[in-house]
Every structure is written in structure tokens, then in C-alpha cells.
Amino acid sequence: xxxxxxxxxxxxxxxxxxxxxxxxxxxxxxxxxxxxxxxxxxxxxxxxxxxxxxxxxxxxxxxxxxxxxxxxxxxxxxxxxxxxxxxxxxxxxxxxxxxxxxxxxxxxxxxxxxxxxxxxxxxxxxxxxxxxxxxxxxxxxxxxxxxxxxxxxxxxxxxxxxxxxxxxxxxxxxxxxxxxxxxxxxxxxxxxxxxxxxxxxxxxxxxxxxxxxxxxxxxxxxxxxxxxxxxxxxxxxxxxxxxxxxxxxxxxxxxxxxxxxxxxxxxxxxxxxxxxxxxxxxxxxxxxxxxxxxxxxxxxxxxxxxxxxxxxxxxxxxxxxxxxxxxxxxxxxxxxxxxxxxxxxxxxxxxxxxxxxxxxxxxxxxxxxxxxxxxxxxxxxxxxxxxxxxxxxxxxxxxxxxxxxxxxxxxxxxxxxxxxxxxxxxxxxxxxxxxxxxxxxxxxxxxxxxxxxxxxxxxxxxxxxxxxxxxxxxxxxxxxxxxxxxxxxxxxxxxxxxxxxxxxxxxxxxxxxxxxxxxxxxxxxxxxxxxxxxxxxxxxxxxxxxxxxxxxxxxxxxxxxxxxxxxxxxxxxxx
Amino acid sequence: xxxxxxxxxxxxxxxxxxxxxxxxxxxxxxxxxxxxxxxxxxxxxxxxxxxxxxxxxxxxxxxxxxxxxxxxxxxxxxxxxxxxxxxxxxxxxxxxxxxxxxxxxxxxxxxxxxxxxxxxxxxxxxxxxxxxxxxxxxxxxxxxxxxxxx
Numbered sequence: 034x035x036x037x038x039x040x041x042x043x044x045x046x047x048x049x050x051x052x053x054x055x056x057x058x059x060x061x062x063x064x065x066x067x068x069x070x071x072x073x074x075x076x077x078x079x080x081x082x083x084x085x086x087x088x089x090x091x092x093x094x095x096x097x098x099x100x101x102x103x104x105x106x107x108x109x110x111x112x113x114x115x116x117x118x119x120x121x122x123x124x125x126x127x128x129x130x131x132x133x134x135x136x137x138x139x140x141x142x143x144x145x146x147x148x149x150x151x152x153x154x155x156x157x158x159x160x161x162x163x164x165x166x167x168x169x170x171x172x173x174x175x176x177x178x179x180x181x182x183x184x185x186x187x188x189x190x191x192x193x194x195x196x197x198x199x200x201x202x203x204x205x206x207x208x209x210x211x212x213x214x215x216x217x218x219x220x221x222x223x224x225x226x227x228x229x230x231x232x233x234x235x236x237x238x239x240x241x242x243x244x245x246x247x248x249x250x251x252x253x254x255x256x257x258x259x260x261x262x263x264x265x266x267x268x269x270x271x272x273x274x275x276x277x278x279x280x281x282x283x284x285x286x287x288x289x290x291x292x293x294x295x296x297x298x299x300x301x302x303x304x305x306x307x308x309x310x311x312x313x314x315x316x317x318x319x320x321x322x323x324x325x326x327x328x329x330x331x332x333x334x335x336x337x338x339x340x341x342x343x344x345x346x347x348x349x350x351x352x353x354x355x356x357x358x359x360x361x362x363x364x365x366x367x368x369x370x371x372x373x374x375x376x377x378x379x380x381x382x383x384x385x386x387x388x389x390x391x392x393x394x395x396x397x398x399x400x401x402x403x404x405x406x407x408x409x410x411x412x413x414x415x416x417x418x419x420x421x422x423x424x425x426x427x428x429x430x431x432x433x434x435x436x437x438x439x440x441x442x443x444x445x446x447x448x449x450x451x452x453x454x455x456x457x458x459x460x461x462x463x464x465x466x467x468x469x470x471x472x473x474x475x476x477x478x479x480x481x482x483x484x485x486x487x488x489x490x491x492x493x494x495x496x497x498x499x500x501x502x503x504x505x506x507x508x509x510x511x512x513x514x515x516x517x518x519x520x521x522x523x524x525x526x527x528x529x530x531x532x533x534x535x536x537x538x539x540x541x542x543x544x545x546x547x548x549x550x551x552x553x554x555x556x557x558x559x560x561x562x563x564x565x566x567x568x569x570x571x572x573x574x575x576x577x578x579x580x581x582x583x584x585x586x587x588x589x590x591x592x593x594x595x596x597x598x599x600x601x602x603x604x605x606x607x608x
Numbered sequence: 609x610x611x612x613x614x615x616x617x618x619x620x621x622x623x624x625x626x627x628x629x630x631x632x633x634x635x636x637x638x639x640x641x642x643x644x645x646x647x648x649x650x651x652x653x654x655x656x657x658x659x660x661x662x663x664x665x666x667x668x669x670x671x672x673x674x675x676x677x678x679x680x681x682x683x684x685x686x687x688x689x690x691x692x693x694x695x696x697x698x699x700x701x702x703x704x705x706x707x708x709x710x711x712x713x714x715x716x717x718x719x720x721x722x723x724x725x726x727x728x729x730x731x732x733x734x735x736x737x738x739x740x741x742x743x744x745x746x747x748x749x750x751x752x753x754x755x756x757x758x
Contacts, residue, residue: 051675052649052668103641133634156641187649 041065042198045095046078047085047139049104053155054078056187057099061195067095080104081111082139089147097197098143099190102136102156111135112142148397151197151214155190205401208251210244211475213398217390224387229256234327236312236381237350239389242474245350246310248389253348254306261305261344266298269314276319278335281326287336299332302345312349312381313373323347324377349381392471392478399467400442402475406482407440407456419490420506424454427496429504447505454504456486462510469517481516488512560600567597572604632702635694636745636752639709642690644745646673647683647738655735659728666734671720683741684717702752709744712737 045067046054054077058066067088069079079085081104088095104111140152200219205212212218228235229252237245237253246265254263271279278288282297298307309315315323326332327347331340392398410416421431430453438454441447442463447455471478489508496506563577570576574597578589597604647669656662672680681689687709698706719726719734726734 049676050646052646056650103638133638188651188653 042097042202043067043093043095044097044099044194045069045085045088046099047080047082047136048078048099048101048155049080049106050101051076051078053099053101053187053190057191057194060188060191064194064198067093081106082142083110083112085139085143089143089150094147095150096201097151097153097194099153099155099194100136100139100143102154103133104135106135112138149214149400151201151216153190153194153197206405208247208255210247210251211398211402211405213395213401215390215395215398217395218398221387221389224385225252225256228385228387229253230258232346233385234347234349234381236383236386237348237389238386239350239352240391240472240474241352242476243389243391244475245352245389246308248387249306249308249348249350254308257306257346259305259346261303262301263306263308264298264302264345265308265310267310268319269311273316273319276316277322280319281322281332282334284334284336287334291336294334297332297334299326299343299345304344305346307345307347309347309349311351313351315373317372317374320374320377324374324380327377327380347381392474396467399478402478403440403442403458403466403482406479407438407486409479410483410486411438416487416490420454423490423496423506424504427498427504429453429496429498429502447499447503448501450503452503454506455499456489457505457507458485458513459508459510462508462513465514465517481513484516485509485513560602563593563597563600563602567602567604632697633749633752633756635690635697636702636749638694639687639690640745640749642674643683643686644742644749646686648742651735651738655732659731662728662731662735663723663726666731666738667723670716670734670738671723682717682720683738684713684720687713702748702755705744705748705751709741709748712741712744716741 041064043065044057046057048054054066057064058077066077068075068077069084069088070076071080071084079088085098089098136154136156140154143150143152197219200222201214203212203222205214212222225248235253237248239245250263250265266279268276277283278291278295278297280297280299282300283291283295285291285294301307309323322332326343329340330342332343333340411420425431437452438456439446439450439452440456440458441450442458443460444457447457466478466482473480485508489506493507493509496504499505566577566580570580574594575585575587575590577597578593579585581593582589594604650665650668652665656665670683673683673686674681691706691710695706716734716737719730719737722730723734
């Protein structure tokens with residue numbers, strides 16, 4: 034996890050055709066197109082997983098993989114451990130169907146082994162038929178159909194690839210907000226860049242701990258170019274009776290204790306950004322006032338008859354105690370229930386909502402997040418003094434401010450480190466962190482890692498000097514496991530989804546599905562959940578989609594129906 | 609299709625319309641992938657002013673459209689292989705669209721054979737044909753997809 038400089042970005046092309054690799058070599062000489070070995074010869078593109086795997090798992094993995102969606106190879110050649118399908122009519126049909134999506138099978142494997150590598154999935158399809166799967170597998174999907182007729186499709190691919198590399202090379206943090214390199218966050222970054230400089234009201238959604246307020250304070254407000262202040266206001270913490278005064282200000286004598294005229298947050302954020310956190314908790318009367326402020330651009334202080342214009346740009350945030358999916362869905366539901374005004378929701382441009390994904394959906398960002406958390410710990414003067422005394426006690430030299438450190442997540446990384454100080458996190462503990470669901474998201478991850486580092490520095494067994502002259506400070510895995518167990522125990526029960534499909538799967542439940550393998554169990558679990566949801570939704574796939582994703586669009590409904598059928602379920606049988 | 613007894617009943621029910629339409633859409637998408645994407649793969653944003661550069665690009669895109677260890681296939685050969693495998697799915701308006709592509713491909717085939725000696729106007733004609741083939745393939749895929757949704 035120590036920083037390294039890379040002179041040239043490395044690209045691995047996985048395609049049964051050589052033309053993409055040839056084009057990249059010709060048009061993008063700044064890139065290193067990685068070669069693979071096959072039958073004793075080197076080539077600039079891997080035609081199968083077998084050819085790609087040694088590069089992906091080697092010591093110089095690519096920064097980006099350019100992966101074709103469609104291959105003309107039998108599965109057993111593309112994916113060596115696949116069994117031949119045979120020559121029956123059903124097998125031929127299956128082979129034909131699979132041929133159109135073989136890139137996804139490679140992508141699945143790649144994600145399991147190298148989640149941090151960016152993938153540019155290329156297809157000629159105008160509407161990628163497997164878009165949902167590609168998104169779930171966190172790939173940047175690129176369609177050649179986007180190419181203008183006049184220019185060649187390959188040129189557009191080169192520019193898209195360059196953009197991905199630029200985005201990956203961009204700083205991982207803006208202020209305290211952590212971007213990471215996951216496809217979802219890169220997409221968010223593009224969206225924020227486009228929307229932040231506009232004056233329109235925005236809605237930021239995402240589960241708790243994903244960094245909504247940091248995004249607004251450290252990214253959106255500075256990018257807006259507005260000269261005024263950033264003012265944050267938590268709608269959940271102000272009593273309903275004081276909301277109007279807090280938001281819009283109050284005149285002297287307008288209520289008991291109002292001894293002087295007082296401005297509200299709208300006025301405090303003049304020419305700046307007003308961040309309204311947990312907007313879904315706003316009382317109905319305050320919603321109406323806020324709507325007027327947004328629609329008319331005017332506010333009225335409590336006790337005043339005069340309306341005055343305001344110049345604050347409003348950015349609202351919502352998590353609505355959701356455990357997954359977009360908070361938009363919760364707001365939408367509250368709108369349907371009548372507890373949140375639909376006209377106010379519409380005014381917040383929900384279709385442009387900036388959605389922060391939960392940490393569990395961007396696990397490829399964990400290594401960098403861990404490194405940055407450790408950096409912040411290292412940069413704290415008090416911690417640095419404590420580390421220095423540990424280092425001295427171990428017989429090492431005082432670490433200089435400019436000294437590098439490494440957070441090694443395995444013994445091998447610790448041995449390979451060139452840093453003077455190495456924090457050593459045992460591989461098993463790191464594996465547990467990677468598997469953890471992180472219900473509290475980034476905030477919880479940073480807190481647990483920082484606590485572990487603090488325990489190692491202040492209450493650990495001390496530091497030791499290794500053979501390479503490095504000072505090792507071990508992190509206690511038992512403490513980390515305890516912290517993770519505590520985090521899991523404090524995890525709130527799923528709420529807000531309105532779906533009781535898993536209600537029967539509690540401990541000891543007779544309804545818990547059984548299977549002979551973990552994969553089978555997961556499949557049965559999904560089947561059971563979908564069957565329960567199907568019954569609850571009265572067999573309506575659009576309603577099922579809405580409950581699952583918050584969207585009842587035809588596309589989502591179709592995706593649900595396809596998944597339903599793929600799991601061997603039949604709408605006719607279930608009815 | 610095999611028959612049962614003397615009643616003329618098919619041994620299996622015919623494939624539902626949606627399935628058949630999906631086959632057409634997928635086949636059209638395959639042509640878009642294998643031919644439309646490849647036939648203008650290297651085309652620059654601004655057409656080449658150098659005649660030999662244009663010839664070289666057309667050679668890559670039209671004469672060696674797809675390549676593997678066993679050799680290369682020209683654009684015409686890619687289309688022939690696709691039509692042999694998938695052409696039977698297309699009838700009516702979609703069939704006429706395939707015929708239009710076929711007629712453009714026939715002209716491409718003739719020019720590809722003489723590629724090393726084509727004049728500048730002939731190279732430009734071939735370039736225009738690649739644009740037409742790519743455009744027709746895209747239109748075919750869009751129409752097939754629209755049909756599959758009906």
C-alpha cells in the first residue's frame with residue numbers, strides 16, 4: 034500500500050481480435066500495451082482468461098483492462114475450467130446465447146481476483162443488453178454505437194480510455210472527501226463536475242457515513258465558485274417550533290426570547306451554499322416554506338410581513354435511514370405516503386440526484402481508503418510523537434516528518450516495503466475487513482482502522498526492528514475482530530425497503546433454504562426472496578422492481594423478470 | 609419439424625413470437641459487432657488527405673476486417689459468414705434492409721479485390737461504402753430491436 038510512481042499506464046486488452054491492441058499501440062503511444070505469452074509467442078492482446086490471468090495476477094498488473102463483450106471461442110477455450118457444453122441442440126443454443134456475453138464471464142473472474150483494476154467493457158450494442166450486469170461488476174461500459182458515423186469507433190475508444198486513466202490519476206481526495214477509483218465514484222465525479230457550477234438546487238443521497246456532507250462542503254461548494262459561505266443545517270436536530278426562525282430568521286419580539294433580530298441560515302448562506310441535511314425530517318410546514326423559497330427565490334423572517342430575496346444555493350441530502358438503494362426511493366415513498374411534498378421533491382431535481390454508493394459496493398476502494406486513513410493517523414502530531422518513542426524503544430532512528438510509512442496488509446507486503454516504519458495488519462484481519470458489510474460505511478471503516486492503529490501505538494506490544502532495518506508496529510488482529518463484531522452487532526435492522534421477504538430467515542427459522550454449497554445456498558436464498566416479493570407484489574414485476582430498486586421503470590421490471598426466470602421461477606407457477 | 613402421428617401436429621410447439629424476435633435482434637447486434645464496428649474501426653475524424661494512408665486504412669478495415677491465427681476475413685467474408693448463419697431470421701422490411709447491405713457489400717467486394725490499384729476516387733467510393741454498410745447495420749439492429757419489443 035505504499036505509493037509508487039508509474040511512468041506509463043499499463044493496459045491489457047482482452048479480445049479475440051488484435052485490432053484494438055494495434056490501434057492503441059498506434060494511437061496512444063503513451064500507454065504500455067501489455068503483452069501476453071501464448072504457445073511460446075508474445076502477443077499484444079489476450080484472447081482468453083487463460084492468456085490474461087498470468088498478467089492480471091503478476092507483479093505488474095494493468096491499470097486498465099479493455100475487454101470485449103463478444104468472443105468467438107468455445108467457453109472451454111475462453112475459460113479453461115469450464116466444461117464443454119457438448120453438441121446437443123440445447124448445448125448449441127446455449128453456446129450461441131453465451132457467445133454474446135462471454136466478456137461478462139471474464140469480468141466476473143477479474144472482479145473476484147483484481148477488484149481494483151478499471152475495466153472498459155466494449156461492445157457494438159447501442160443498448161448494452163447486459164448493462165445491469167456490467168454495472169454490478171463495476172465496469173465502465175463503452176458502446177461503439179456512440180461513435181459518430183464520420184469518425185471511427187476505435188478513435189472514440191482511445192479517448193474514453195484516456196479519460197478513465199485521467200480520472201484514476203486524479204487525486205483520490207478532495208479536501209476530506211474520498212473519491213476512490215471505483216466506476217460508480219468516477220461516474221459520480223463526472224456528474225458533480227457538471228452540476229456543481231450550476232445554480233440549480235441539488236439532492237445528494239446515500240446511506241449514512243458515505244460522506245454526503247463532505248461532498249457538499251469540500252467539493253460542490255468550492256466547485257460552485259460562489260463567493261458566499263458554506264452553511265450546514267441539520268433538519269433533524271431543530272425542534273419543529275424553531276424551524277422557521279432557524280431557516281429564515283426572526284424579528285425581535287416575534288417569539289418569547291427573541292430579544293433581537295436574527296438572520297436564518299438562508300441569509301447566512303447568501304451567495305454561498307446552504308446544505309440541508311436529512312431533508313426528509315423537515316416538518317410539513319417547513320417543507321412548504323422551503324418550497325416557496327426555492328420557487329420564488331424569496332424568504333420571510335418570522336414576525337415579518339415583508340419578503341426578501343435570497344441568493345443561497347440549496348443542496349439537500351437524505352439517507353432516510355436506508356440500508357441500501359438510493360435514498361431517493363425513501364423520499365419517493367414518503368412522497369407517496371404524503372409525509373414529504375412531491376412538489377418539493379421535484380424542485381430538488383431528483384432525476385439528477387448525486388447518489389453515494391455504500392462502501393460494500395465499492396470494495397475495490399478499501400486499500401486506498403486504508404492507506405489514506407493510516408496517512409491521516411501518521412500526520413497527527415500527537416500520534417507521531419508516540420510513534421517516534423516506539424521507534425526509539427525499538428532501536429530505530431527518529432522518523433523524520435518526510436519519512437514514508439507503509440500499512441502492510443500481509444507479511445509479504447511488510448517484507449517488500451521500502452519504508453522506515455511499517456504498520457503490519459495480519460492478512461486474515463485484512464481479509465475480514467474486506468468481507469465486512471460496513472453498515473456505517475466510510476466513517477465506520479476509518480474509525481475502526483484508526484482505533485486499531487491507536488491501540489497498536491498506545492497499548493500494543495511495542496515495535497521491533499526487522500532484518501531489513503525497518504521498524505514494525507503490529508496491529509492486534511483480535512482487537513480488530515472485536516471491533517468488527519461490535520460494528521456488526523450494532524448494525525441497524527434493514528428498514529425502509531418495505532419488504533418482508535427475509536422475515537422468515539432468522540436464526541433457527543424452518544423456512545431458511547438449504548443447499549449443498551454456499552453458492553447453492555445463495556441461489557436458494559435469492560429464489561426464496563424473489564418468490565416472497567412476487568407474492569407481496571401480486572405478481573407485478575414493476576412493483577417488485579420498485580421495492581427492490583426504487584424504480585418501477587420498464588427496464589428495471591424487465592431486469593427483475595429476467596432474473597426471476599433465470600432462477601428457474603415461473604410467474605404462472607407462482608400465481 | 610417432426611410430426612406426430614397423422615394429425616400433423618408439431619412435436620414441439622413453435623417458438624413464441626417474442627423468442628423468435630429476440631433471435632432476430634441478437635443476430636442483428638452480432639452483425640453490428642462483427643461488421644459495423646470493424647469496417648470503420650480505424651477511420652480518423654478527418655478523412656486522410658494522403659492517398660496511400662487512405663489505402664492502408666481501408667486495407668486494415670475492409671480487406672482484413674477480422675483476423676485470427678488461421679488467417680483473416682475481409683468485410684465481405686464476414687458478412688457472408690453472418691448471412692449464412694443468421695440470414696434466415698430476416699424477412700419483410702428487415703430482409704430488405706439485409707438485401708441493401710448485401711448490395712453494398714457486393715460493391716465493396718469488387719473494390720477490395722482491386723484495392724492495391726484503386727485510384728483516389730475509387731478509394732473514396734470504397735470509404736463511402738464502408739460508411740453506408742456501418743450505417744445500414746446500425747439501422748438494422750435498431751429496427752430489429754424495435755420489432756422485438758412489440
